[in-house]
Amino acid sequence: MNEFEIVRRISDELPQAPPEVLVPIGDDCAVLRLGERDWVAASDMLVSGHHFKGWATPEDVGYKAVAINVSDVAAMGGVPRFVLASGGAPDPETTLRCFRGILEACELFGVYPLGGDTTRADALTVDVAILGELFAPPVLRSGANPGDLLAVTGDLGASAAGLLALENGTSGSQRLIRKHLRPEPRVVAGRIAAGLGVGAAIDLSDGLASDVRRLCAHSGVGCRVHLDLLPIASDTRAFLESLGRDPGILAATGGEDYELLISAPEPTLDALAESVETPITKIGEVADGVGVFFRRGDEPVENLSGWDHFSS
Amino acid sequence: MNEFEIVRRISDELPQAPPEVLVPIGDDCAVLRLGERDWVAASDMLVSGHHFKGWATPEDVGYKAVAINVSDVAAMGGVPRFVLASGGAPDPETTLRCFRGILEACELFGVYPLGGDTTRADALTVDVAILGELFAPPVLRSGANPGDLLAVTGDLGASAAGLLALENGTSGSQRLIRKHLRPEPRVVAGRIAAGLGVGAAIDLSDGLASDVRRLCAHSGVGCRVHLDLLPIASDTRAFLESLGRDPGILAATGGEDYELLISAPEPTLDALAESVETPITKIGEVADGVGVFFRRGDEPVENLSGWDHFSS
Numbered sequence: 001m002n003e004f005e006i007v008r009r010i011s012d013e014l015p016q017a018p019p020e021v022l023v024p025i026g027d028d029c030a031v032l033r034l035g036e037r038d039w040v041a042a043s044d045m046l047v048s049g050h051h052f053k054g055w056a057t058p059e060d061v062g063y064k065a066v067a068i069n070v071s072d073v074a075a076m077g078g079v080p081r082f083v084l085a086s087g088g089a090p091d092p093e094t095t096l097r098c099f100r101g102i103l104e105a106c107e108l109f110g111v112y113p114l115g116g117d118t119t120r121a122d123a124l125t126v127d128v129a130i131l132g133e134l135f136a137p138p139v140l141r142s143g144a145n146p147g148d149l150l151a152v153t154g155d156l157g158a159s160a161a162g163l164l165a166l167e168n169g170t171s172g173s174q175r176l177i178r179k180h181l182r183p184e185p186r187v188v189a190g191r192i193a194a195g196l197g198v199g200a201a202i203d204l205s206d207g208l209a210s211d212v213r214r215l216c217a218h219s220g221v222g223c224r225v226h227l228d229l230l231p232i233a234s235d236t237r238a239f240l241e242s243l244g245r246d247p248g249i250l251a252a253t254g255g256e257d258y259e260l261l262i263s264a265p266e267p268t269l270d271a272l273a274e275s276v277e278t279p280i281t282k283i284g285e286v287a288d289g290v291g292v293f294f295r296r297g298d299e300p301v302e303n304l305s306g307w308d309h310f311s312s
Numbered sequence: 313m314n315e316f317e318i319v320r321r322i323s324d325e326l327p328q329a330p331p332e333v334l335v336p337i338g339d340d341c342a343v344l345r346l347g348e349r350d351w352v353a354a355s356d357m358l359v360s361g362h363h364f365k366g367w368a369t370p371e372d373v374g375y376k377a378v379a380i381n382v383s384d385v386a387a388m389g390g391v392p393r394f395v396l397a398s399g400g401a402p403d404p405e406t407t408l409r410c411f412r413g414i415l416e417a418c419e420l421f422g423v424y425p426l427g428g429d430t431t432r433a434d435a436l437t438v439d440v441a442i443l444g445e446l447f448a449p450p451v452l453r454s455g456a457n458p459g460d461l462l463a464v465t466g467d468l469g470a471s472a473a474g475l476l477a478l479e480n481g482t483s484g485s486q487r488l489i490r491k492h493l494r495p496e497p498r499v500v501a502g503r504i505a506a507g508l509g510v511g512a513a514i515d516l517s518d519g520l521a522s523d524v525r526r527l528c529a530h531s532g533v534g535c536r537v538h539l540d541l542l543p544i545a546s547d548t549r550a551f552l553e554s555l556g557r558d559p560g561i562l563a564a565t566g567g568e569d570y571e572l573l574i575s576a577p578e579p580t581l582d583a584l585a586e587s588v589e590t591p592i593t594k595i596g597e598v599a600d601g602v603g604v605f606f607r608r609g610d611e612p613v614e615n616l617s618g619w620d621h622f623s624s
Binding site: 002005006007009010013014015017018020021024025026029030032034035036037039041042043044045046047049050051081082084085086087088092095096099100103106107112113114115116117118119120121122123125127129131 | 314317318319321322325326327329330332333336337338341342344346347348349351353354355356357358359361362363393394396397398399400404407408411412415418419424425426427428429430431432433434435437439441443
């Protein structure tokens with residue numbers, strides 16, 4: 001039983017949703033109508049030893065727990081507004097340092113911390129729940145249509161490269177390490193994409209190879225992704241090649257980029273690219289059927305997959 | 313540095329609250345105005361080895377994580393509506409069992425699960441964030457006035473007795489064990505108390521001795537609590553006496569009763585007692601000053617304190 005199977009089984013046992021719930025569990029966020037506004041809600045948990053090792057400071061962990069939730073809101077086209085943050089740590093000093101990272105991220109992303117909980121735990125553990133506000137209809141995973149193009153924001157593989165740098169104790173890759181420890185979710189791009197009415201979006205947390213399959217499964221479509229088109233920054237490429245790693249494969253499978261994968265007709269993607277500072281790179285096409293194919297030049301690339309929290 | 317000190321230090325570093333935040337961090341819940349309605353929000357985390365041992369099943373832990381959040385909403389006079397639940401567990405089966413307990417509690421309390429996260433963790437860890445709806449002004453910790461009486465819902469010490477039964481492997485105390493593992497928060501009493509305009513309330517999670525101090529500190533008042541008046545059920549009393557424990561002391565210091573402590577003028581408490589099925593028992597008086605005094609007959613009882621997650 002992997003993480004998807006757990007979520008599927010839990011979803012099967014859900015009660016009938018009350019009328020305020022416009023989109024239930026299963027997307028990046030749920031969507032709620034409260035008063036006249038629509039809101040998105042999600043939560044994400046980070047656990048020491050699984051999501052991070054000793055190279056992440058408690059401040060880094062607190063920061064990242066907020067950032068990955070902000071990314072879920074960004075993927076729906078929402079504006080992050082409020083968080084609740086619970087932290088378990090071996091000692092009070094670690095707790096306080098972790099909450100300083102939480103507050104730092106809240107300030108950076110304009111999110112207000114409503115409260116939370118502190119407790120003792122052997123492994124530093126942070127869970128953040130977020131409420132975001134929608135100013136346009138939410139962008140779901142299920143709206144990709146055959147004929148759409150697929151595009152990503154920013155660049156891929158930098159976080160995976162930063163993780164390798166941390167694991168290897170390599171210095172001189174500060175941007176890559178920062179992309180891993182202190183991701184900056186694409187809130188502006190997500191909000192503008194929602195305003196333009198893009199078809200579908202998902203944030204890249206578990207790696208493109210996993211997340212594009214998820215988006216296609218929700219939409220009932222297939223796709224082709226061209227590894228040669230993936231945006232890989234020159235420092236990412238140089239660092240990965242210095243380790244003998246394949247940058248294209250890492251960009252397709254490495255997790256935690258917290259970029260957005262967007263499906264939309266080409267003119268909509270062009271309009272998005274003109275409206276945001278973040279580069280928007282077309283990487284593939286949505287097609288009829290259910291196959292998700294990766295290609296490099298004319299060659300198929302098989303068996304690409306991202307991260308699963310219970311099988312890895 | 314204890315839990316209170318951590319919360320105080322974090323609170324000192326909070327940014328300016330946006331206009332929707334009517335009550336920030338520091339009460340049982342924060343209060344938010346979203347549209348025309350007011351909402352309360354809170355989160356609580358449970359960690360294996362600290363909040364529970366091997367005698368609690370994963371279903372129990374999931375249930376309780378929801379219940380303790382429902383109790384926070386009840387203390388504000390709110391109606392629990394939505395939760396986000398994140399669970400970390402050593403294996404997928406434990407995760408699934410924990411989420412079944414979460415869903416069971418959601419159904420019992422009429423709460424809808426919006427989503428959450430599952431991940432691997434060495435120790436079973438559950439964090440639940442809750443949104444509750446207010447139909448009357450929220451009941452805060454800060455509204456106790458000299459001349460008010462203090463009252464509690466239900467009975468005290470049963471959860472602490474149930475915990476002792478579990479730790480000692482004692483059979484034949486099923487109600488006490490159930491009070492510990494499957495608490496039923498006082499949502500109806502809290503909602504009616506809010507409608508009656510009681511002065512202040514707090515839920516009893518860390519033990520009366522700690523929680524009454526917290527309520528008095530928020531209100532800038534003192535109080536006298538009479539241990540002889542604490543409502544202790546006959547099975548609780550008999551079980552604790554069989555272990556050579558003092559029922560009055562356990563009722564004052566044992567945590568996790570998830571009853572409500574309410575401060576209000578006597579006529580308001582009488583009206584509450586007539587309106588709810590749950591017994592309402594007067595246990596003391598609010599007074600000027602800052603002293604919190606416990607008495608048994610005419611004798612002062614010193615050094616009573618409840619649970620602190622970092623000093624115990």
